[in-house]
Amino acid sequence: xDCNIFLARSNRKNLRYSWGDIxxxxxxxxxxxxxxxxxxxxxxxxxNSESDILASITANVKEDVLGNFYGEFMxxxxxDGKSLGVVLTPPHITELFCDLVQLKPTDIILDPCCGTAGFxxxxxxxxxxxxxxxxxxKHIKSNQLHGIEIREDMFSIATxxxxxxxxxxxxxxxxxxxxxxxxxxxxxxxxxxxxxxPYSQAKGKDTAHLSEIHFIEHxxxxxxxxxxxxAIVPQSTMVGKRKEDKxxxxxxxxxxxxxxxxxxxxxTFYRIGTNPCIAIFKAHKPHDAKKRVKFFNFExxxxxxxxxxxxxxxxxxxxxKVKLLDCWFDRDDAETKFMVKTTIEPSDEWLHSxxxxxxxxxxxxxFENTIxxxxxxxxxxxxxxxxxxxxxxx
Numbered sequence: 001x002d003c004n005i006f007l008a009r010s011n012r013k014n015l016r017y018s019w020g021d022i023x024x025x026x027x028x029x030x031x032x033x034x035x036x037x038x039x040x041x042x043x044x045x046x047x048n049s050e051s052d053i054l055a056s057i058t059a060n061v062k063e064d065v066l067g068n069f070y071g072e073f074m075x076x077x078x079x080d081g082k083s084l085g086v087v088l089t090p091p092h093i094t095e096l097f098c099d100l101v102q103l104k105p106t107d108i109i110l111d112p113c114c115g116t117a118g119f120x121x122x123x124x125x126x127x128x129x130x131x132x133x134x135x136x137x138k139h140i141k142s143n144q145l146h147g148i149e150i151r152e153d154m155f156s157i158a159t160x161x162x163x164x165x166x167x168x169x170x171x172x173x174x175x176x177x178x179x180x181x182x183x184x185x186x187x188x189x190x191x192x193x194x195x196x197x198p199y200s201q202a203k204g205k206d207t208a209h210l211s212e213i214h215f216i217e218h219x220x221x222x223x224x225x226x227x228x229x230x231a232i233v234p235q236s237t238m239v240g241k242r243k244e245d246k247x248x249x250x251x252x253x254x255x256x257x258x259x260x261x262x263x264x265x266x267x268t269f270y271r272i273g274t275n276p277c278i279a280i281f282k283a284h285k286p287h288d289a290k291k292r293v294k295f296f297n298f299e300x301x302x303x304x305x306x307x308x309x310x311x312x313x314x315x316x317x318x319x320x321k322v323k324l325l326d327c328w329f330d331r332d333d334a335e336t337k338f339m340v341k342t343t344i345e346p347s348d349e350w351l352h353s354x355x356x357x358x359x360x361x362x363x364x365x366x367f368e369n370t371i372x373x374x375x376x377x378x379x380x381x382x383x384x385x386x387x388x389x390x391x392x393x394x
Contacts, residue, residue, distance in 0.1 A: 088115055089196045094122035097194055101228045105130040110190040112177035112219055114147030117158035119194040146171040185222035193219045193229040208244040212237040217248050220256045223283040235275045238350035250346040253287040260294035263352045265301045270310035292341040295352040298324055
């Protein structure tokens with residue numbers, strides 16, 4: 001199938017095309033296409049116009065190549081999935097998830113809204129690198145990476161992603177995660193849960209159960225004891241916009257514990273208009289009211305915006321990530337403008353901006369400058385005939 005024909009057809013909004021047919025039967029990514037390169041390859045930093053894309057996928061690169069192409073195709077086919085709550089996770093975030101949880105080769109991972117399998121690919125890459133034998137690598141691919149996806153098109157891509165990486169038997173299943181019994185899922189004894197749930201699906205009382213915080217709660221209920229759960233969600237999720245969301249936050253602390261929240265770069269999801277954060281929980285361990293939770297302001301993450309590509313990594317990105325991880329694992333400390341450690345209440349806004357206080361002690365020069373600024377302002381007002389402004393003060 002010619003790539004130009006595919007792009008032309010995809011612009012017809014009433015056309016439904018099977019991603020499974022495109023990706024599996026035709027291996028669209030095997031051949032080179034100038035127009036595809038011009039539109040999409042700019043998003044795939046590890047490839048160039050002469051690359052064999054299929055070879056990059058089967059080489060088990062940690063980047064979700066198919067997911068990046070899917071995002072580009074969505075843009076050029078008349079939509080970006082925004083209206084459906086579809087926000088694919090950038091690769092530097094999927095990698096950060098794995099670093100924050102300190103994955104082990106024995107972990108069993110569940111991503112209940114797996115999309116194109118970005119989290120599972122990053123986890124597979126890290127766990128494989130830690131595996132000591134080929135048998136252990138095979139076991140990781142075949143048995144330890146579990147995903148659920150409700151959308152057929154994304155499920156096709158996720159399945160293809162895993163098959164091309166030689167995952168043996170896939171542990172991906174199509175279905176509605178919220179409709180699945182947590183007790184049954186818990187029998188799998190998942191040790192890690194990753195989730196990027198659909199955004200802004202709770203429009204009223206009838207759909208209140210579709211809010212992001214309810215996805216988090218259901219995932220926590222589905223994990224094994226002391227499992228770690230990481231979620232990337234809009235910051236408003238940590239506030240609790242509705243009565244039902246506030247109740248969910250309370251239930252979460254009664255049954256699980258909040259470990260920390262990281263406020264991310266506002267452009268993490270480029271052009272989506274979502275201000276995201278990462279929330280980290282421990283499953284089935286009720287929250288200790290005396291526990292000090294960590295809240296980070298990681299908006300300055302070392303990425304800058306290229307208007308044709310989106311967030312682009314700079315030399316500072318590695319340094320900023322190291323600082324974040326060092327503070328997270330108690331290897332370093334930081335000023336409150338970067339990290340606040342505090343106790344929490346269910347009614348709080350679980351964000352750095354809510355708990356932040358300025359702990360910098362003013363210097364003598366700061367005091368002198370403030371006095372000079374005030375005296376200069378008062379002198380200017382008097383010179384302009386506005387001395388009456390200071391009569392009450394005197």
